[in-house]
Amino acid sequence: MKYLADIGSYFIMLGNVFSRPTKTSVIKELIYKEIDELVINSLGIVIFISFFVGGVVAIQTALNIDNPLIPSYLVGFATRQSVILEFAPTFISIIMAGKMGSFITSSIGSMRVTEQIDALEVMGINSLNYLVYPKVIALLLYPFVIAIAMFLGILGGWVAGVYGGFSTSDAFIQGLQEDFKPFHVVYAFIKTFVFAFILATVPSWQGYFMKGGALEVGKASTNSFVWTSVLIILANYIITSLLLS
Amino acid sequence: MIRVENLHKSFGEEEVLKGISTSFEKGKTNLIIGQSGSGKTVFLKCLLGLFEAETGKIFYGTKAIQEMNDDEKKELREHMGMVFQGGALFDSMTVEENVMFPLRMFTKKKKEEMLHRVNEVLTRVNLVNANKKFPSEISGGMQKRVAIARAIVNNPRYLFCDEPNSGLDPKTAILIDNLIQEITQEYDITTVINTHDMNSVMEIGEKIVFLQKGNLAWEGDNTQIFKTTNKDVTDFVYSSDLFKKIRDIQNMEN
Numbered sequence: 001m002k003y004l005a006d007i008g009s010y011f012i013m014l015g016n017v018f019s020r021p022t023k024t025s026v027i028k029e030l031i032y033k034e035i036d037e038l039v040i041n042s043l044g045i046v047i048f049i050s051f052f053v054g055g056v057v058a059i060q061t062a063l064n065i066d067n068p069l070i071p072s073y074l075v076g077f078a079t080r081q082s083v084i085l086e087f088a089p090t091f092i093s094i095i096m097a098g099k100m101g102s103f104i105t106s107s108i109g110s111m112r113v114t115e116q117i118d119a120l121e122v123m124g125i126n127s128l129n130y131l132v133y134p135k136v137i138a139l140l141l142y143p144f145v146i147a148i149a150m151f152l153g154i155l156g157g158w159v160a161g162v163y164g165g166f167s168t169s170d171a172f173i174q175g176l177q178e179d180f181k182p183f184h185v186v187y188a189f190i191k192t193f194v195f196a197f198i199l200a201t202v203p204s205w206q207g208y209f210m211k212g213g214a215l216e217v218g219k220a221s222t223n224s225f226v227w228t229s230v231l232i233i234l235a236n237y238i239i240t241s242l243l244l245s
Numbered sequence: 246m247i248r249v250e251n252l253h254k255s256f257g258e259e260e261v262l263k264g265i266s267t268s269f270e271k272g273k274t275n276l277i278i279g280q281s282g283s284g285k286t287v288f289l290k291c292l293l294g295l296f297e298a299e300t301g302k303i304f305y306g307t308k309a310i311q312e313m314n315d316d317e318k319k320e321l322r323e324h325m326g327m328v329f330q331g332g333a334l335f336d337s338m339t340v341e342e343n344v345m346f347p348l349r350m351f352t353k354k355k356k357e358e359m360l361h362r363v364n365e366v367l368t369r370v371n372l373v374n375a376n377k378k379f380p381s382e383i384s385g386g387m388q389k390r391v392a393i394a395r396a397i398v399n400n401p402r403y404l405f406c407d408e409p410n411s412g413l414d415p416k417t418a419i420l421i422d423n424l425i426q427e428i429t430q431e432y433d434i435t436t437v438i439n440t441h442d443m444n445s446v447m448e449i450g451e452k453i454v455f456l457q458k459g460n461l462a463w464e465g466d467n468t469q470i471f472k473t474t475n476k477d478v479t480d481f482v483y484s485s486d487l488f489k490k491i492r493d494i495q496n497m498e499n
Contacts, residue, residue: 020315028348122293122405123347124322238301 008094010205017133020126027134028229038100042145045099046092050149055158057082062166075167077177079157089188092237097228100134101203104135105224109217110209128208129209135200142196143189191239195232202228211225239243246271246290247403247435252301254287261287263459272433273425274449278441279456280481288456289407289439293327294318305403323351326396328406332388334380340367340391341376347399370424386417397428400446404429406438410445422448441499443488446470455481
C-alpha cells in the first residue's frame with residue numbers, strides 16, 4: 001500500500017510542478033542557476049570518468065581478442081558500441097543519480113526542515129513549480145553532457161588503444177565507422193531525455209516529501225540515489241526493449 | 246480582522262482543535278498561548294491555510310478562506326507576512342535578496358525601487374550594513390529581524406509570527422516583541438503571534454487566546470490574565486518561579 005501511495009504522490013507532485021507557474025523573470029533566473037549547479041558543475045566528473053572508462057573498455061577488448069581471425073578494428077567498434085549504447089547514457093546517469101540526485105534531495109530536504117518551503121507556500125507561491133520546474137528545464141541540456149561523455153569515452157579508447165599499443169589509429173577509426181547505425185545515437189539520446197526527467201523529479205520528490213530533521217535529510221538522499229538508479233535501470237530495459245529488440 | 250468560527254482539525258483519530266471560535270483584531274498584537282501540545286501551531290497553520298480544517302470557518306474580512314477560489318486565496322496570501330520560528334530565511338540568498346523576494350514575486354517595481362524599499366524596512370527593523378551577508382553569517386536575533394523585514398516589505402494586512410522569541414536572550418526577545426508591536430500599530434495590520442513566552446504576554450498581549458488541549462480555555466488581555474480565576478490559565482502563567490515570586494510579593498503587599 002505504501003508503494004502505491006508513494007507512486008500516487010509522485011504523480012500528484014508532477015501535476016503541481018507544471019501548474020500555477022512562477023513569475024517568468026524569476027523562473028528564468030532559477031533555470032540559469034540550475035543549469036550552472038546541475039549541468040556545468042557535473043562536467044568535471046563526467047569528463048574524467050568518460051575518458052578513463054573509454055580507455056579501459058578499449059584495453060579490455062584488445063586483451064580479450066586472441067583469435068587471429070577477429071579483425072583488429074574490433075577494438076574501435078566495441079568501444080564505440082559500448083560507449084554510445086550503454087556507458088555514456090546509462091552508466092553516467094547512475095553516477096549523476098549519486099552526484100546530482102543527492103544534491104537535489106538534500107537541498108530541497110533542508111528547505112523542508114528549515115520551513116523555507118512553508119515560507120514559499122505562505123507567500124502564495126507554488127513551491128513545487130518554484131523548486132522543481134527549473135530543474136526539469138535545466139536538465140533538458142543533460143543530453144549535451146552525455147554527448148560530451150560519448151566523445152570523450154571514444155577519445156579515451158583511441159588514446160589507450162593507440163598509445164598503449166593495442167591497436168593502430170587507422171584500425172581503431174575503421175572500427176568506429178564500421179556498421180555505424182545513426183539510430184543507435186538517436187536511441188541513446190531518447191533514453192537520455194527520459195533519464196534526465198527521472199534525475200530531476202525523483203530526487204526532488206524524495207526531498208520535498210521528507211519528514212524529520214537533519215538525519216532524515218541524509219536518509220532521503222540515500223533513498224533518492226537508490227530509487228533514481230532503480231528507475232533509470234528499469235527505464236533503460238523498457239526503452240531498449242521497445243526501440244532495439 | 247480575522248474571525249474564526251467553530252474550527253475543528255484532526256490528524257487521524259486525534260482531534261487537535263476542538264471547535265475554536267475567536268477573533269483577532271486589526272492594529273493589535275493578538276497572542277495565541279498555551280502549553281506545548283495544546284494545538285497552537287496547528288491553529289496558526291490553519292489560519293495560514295497550510296492545514297485545511299475539517300469543519301469551521303476562518304473569515305479574512307468578510308469572506309471565509311474556505312469559500313475562496315484559488316485566485317482569491319493567492320491574492321490573500323500576497324497580503325500575508327509570516328515570521329517563522331527559525332526565521333525560514335532562504336539560505337542561498339543574501340539578506341537583501343531575502344527581503345526583496347516578495348517584491349520580486351508580486352510587484353512590477355524596478356530594481357532601484359525595490360532596493361529603496363528593502364533599505365527602508367531594514368532600517369525600520371534596525372538592521373543596517375548586513376545587506377550582502379548570508380543568513381548563516383548573522384546572529385539569531387538579526388535573522389529574526391530579517392524575517393520581520395521580509396514579512397512586512399510588501400505591506401501585508403496580516404502578520405503571523407510563530408514563536409518569534411525562541412532561542413533569543415531576554416533583552417533581544419523584548420526588542421523583537423516591541424518591534425512587532427510598533428510595526429502592528431504603525432502599519433495598522435492584524436498581527437497573530439504564537440508564543441509561550443510570558444514576557445511577551447506581559448509586554449505586548451493586547452489580545453490573548455489561551456488554548457488547552459485543543460479548546461479555547463480563556464481569552465482576554467495582558468492585565469486580565471493576571472486577575473483570572475481560570476485554573477488552567479493560572480497554572481500556565483505561574484508555572485515559572487519568577488512569576489510565582491512576583492505573585493507572592495504582590496499578595497504580601499496587598
